[in-house]
Amino acid sequence: MTYIMSLFLLGLVLGLIAVASNPSPYFAALGLVVVAGMGCGVLVSYGGPFLSLVLFLIYLGGMLVVFAYSAALAAEPYPETWGSRPVAAYMVIYAAGVLFISSKFWGGWHEVSWVPGDELGEFSVFRGDIGGVALMYSVGGGMLVISAWVLLLTLFVVLELTRGLSRGTLRAV
Amino acid sequence: MNPYILATLLFGLGLGTTITFASSHWLLAWMGLEMNTLAIIPLMAQHHHPRAVEATTKYFLTQATAAAMLLFASTTNAWLTGQWDIQQMTHPLPITLITLALALKIGLAPVHSWLPEVLQGLDLTTGLILSTWQKLAPFALLLQIQPVNSSILIALGLLSTLVGGWGGLNQTQLRKILAYSSIAHLGWMILVLQFSPSLTLLTLLTYFVMTFSTFLVFKLNKSTSINMLATSWAKAPALTALAPLVLLSLGGLPPLTGFMPKWLILQELAKQDLAPTATLAAMSALLSLYFYLRLSYAMTLTMSPNNLTGTTPWRLQSSQLTLPLAISTLATLLLLPLTPAAVALLTL
Numbered sequence: 001m002t003y004i005m006s007l008f009l010l011g012l013v014l015g016l017i018a019v020a021s022n023p024s025p026y027f028a029a030l031g032l033v034v035v036a037g038m039g040c041g042v043l044v045s046y047g048g049p050f051l052s053l054v055l056f057l058i059y060l061g062g063m064l065v066v067f068a069y070s071a072a073l074a075a076e077p078y079p080e081t082w083g084s085r086p087v088a089a090y091m092v093i094y095a096a097g098v099l100f101i102s103s104k105f106w107g108g109w110h111e112v113s114w115v116p117g118d119e120l121g122e123f124s125v126f127r128g129d130i131g132g133v134a135l136m137y138s139v140g141g142g143m144l145v146i147s148a149w150v151l152l153l154t155l156f157v158v159l160e161l162t163r164g165l166s167r168g169t170l171r172a173v
Numbered sequence: 174m175n176p177y178i179l180a181t182l183l184f185g186l187g188l189g190t191t192i193t194f195a196s197s198h199w200l201l202a203w204m205g206l207e208m209n210t211l212a213i214i215p216l217m218a219q220h221h222h223p224r225a226v227e228a229t230t231k232y233f234l235t236q237a238t239a240a241a242m243l244l245f246a247s248t249t250n251a252w253l254t255g256q257w258d259i260q261q262m263t264h265p266l267p268i269t270l271i272t273l274a275l276a277l278k279i280g281l282a283p284v285h286s287w288l289p290e291v292l293q294g295l296d297l298t299t300g301l302i303l304s305t306w307q308k309l310a311p312f313a314l315l316l317q318i319q320p321v322n323s324s325i326l327i328a329l330g331l332l333s334t335l336v337g338g339w340g341g342l343n344q345t346q347l348r349k350i351l352a353y354s355s356i357a358h359l360g361w362m363i364l365v366l367q368f369s370p371s372l373t374l375l376t377l378l379t380y381f382v383m384t385f386s387t388f389l390v391f392k393l394n395k396s397t398s399i400n401m402l403a404t405s406w407a408k409a410p411a412l413t414a415l416a417p418l419v420l421l422s423l424g425g426l427p428p429l430t431g432f433m434p435k436w437l438i439l440q441e442l443a444k445q446d447l448a449p450t451a452t453l454a455a456m457s458a459l460l461s462l463y464f465y466l467r468l469s470y471a472m473t474l475t476m477s478p479n480n481l482t483g484t485t486p487w488r489l490q491s492s493q494l495t496l497p498l499a500i501s502t503l504a505t506l507l508l509l510p511l512t513p514a515a516v517a518l519l520t521l
Binding site for chain 1: 201229
């Protein structure tokens with residue numbers, strides 16, 4: 001289990017380096033998918049399966065898909081992938097930075113300060129955050145209604161901002 | 174704008190402030206602040222010209238940063254103390270972070286630089302909403318947290334009054350002058366926050382009334398720069414006569430209402446044994462007074478030359494409402510004798 005967690009965390013950091021090294025958006029989106037997937041794996045083990053599920057569905061399946069389609073519409077003729085010179089330079093710099101900073105936090109009490117969010121040690125769906133979800137849907141119902149209203153407001157805001165086809169707010173529409 | 178959309182956005186603005194006022198949980202307070210930010214974005218960009226869109230973008234970026242900082246501080250507080258209550262914060266790190274986040278939200282120095290540029294890109298009505306309504310929710314939160322570090326609030330306050338005074342001295346655009354005036358007044362509010370929150374509330378409310386009057390004076394005269402103000406003296410003589418008094422009330426001169434908060438704040442600072450702070454704040458108010466005087470001079474105390482159609486304009490019936498300005502001018506000029514009642518009513 002610890003080995004799987006180490007692999008997930010390694011994948012997380014490598015994915016972050018892949019995103020931050022400034023490639024073209026499609027490759028950065030792939031890096032983000034890797035980061036989110038690995039992060040979800042870490043979350044599942046430490047007591048947040050519902051959060052991990054929501055992350056996969058909404059972040060990857062909703063927002064990142066929309067972003068990938070928008071990036072595909074804004075395609076460029078010579079995209080920079082991770083093999084090109086400037087991106088590789090950034091990757092080396094970030095990897096060196098990660099190694100340096102992690103060497104500062106090596107050993108001692110840093111190794112045992114990562115604790116799960118509940119008292120169950122097994123790998124199951126019924127973990128700590130399920131209780132929070134139950135509370136959110138029962139006594140937190142008002143907040144959910146307000147969240148739904150805010151989403152509707154955001155829709156109207158975005159529609160109002162993009163209305164008008166280059167005579168409106170955004171000239172690029 | 175489509176009236177349904179306008180109604181929805183204004184409703185969203187009202188609901189956001191109401192939610193933040195009514196909340197005791199940091200998450201709900203954050204939701205109210207985000208709702209305010211979202212709802213005002215299309216109102217700011219409604220005139221579609223690039224300057225307005227630029228102002229909207231800058232506003233969105235700064236407010237989103239401040240809200241993210243607020244959320245981060247709340248989750249840090251939940252991590253450290255185990256609870257989300259606004260009034261029960263005890264750990265100094267989240268409290269300081271939240272103070273800085275709210276300072277960015279309202280435009281205190283040193284994180285004030287977005288305010289003049291954002292206000293300059295807006296029309297006067299939206300600028301009025303930004304200067305008044307959007308300050309209510311962050312102040313509701315600031316009034317509830319117990320400050321731990323005395324120096325940070327005093328530093329924010331003094332720096333804001335000084336920056337507001339010095340920054341406004343070199344401006345010719347009225348909206349930027351009003352932005353710097355806002356920064357200076359917010360500085361006064363923050364200065365006394367830890368000693369007497371009711372004085373902060375009093376300053377906020379008097380600032381609202383005074384700046385409401387000022388914005389409406391400029392709106393009725395259709396002037397956005399000192400030059401336009403100077404040639405507007407013939408348009409509405411009653412306005413030309415009262416505008417200097419409104420501006421001097423903003424500057425804090427007795428016997429006008431604007432003197433009330435400054436007087437009480439200086440008294441409170443002196444009682445707290447902070448005489449140098451009080452002196453510095455009072456002298457920084459002189460800087461602001463200079464540019465208010467310059468505006469009065471340009472509009473009323475001198476009659477700028479103009480051609481005949483400018484000096485004898487047709488005074489046709491304006492379609493703008495004048496009743497709000499009439500009421501707020503009364504409040505801006507004549508409420509000083511009600512100081513004891515104001516102090517007694519605003520107990521926090």
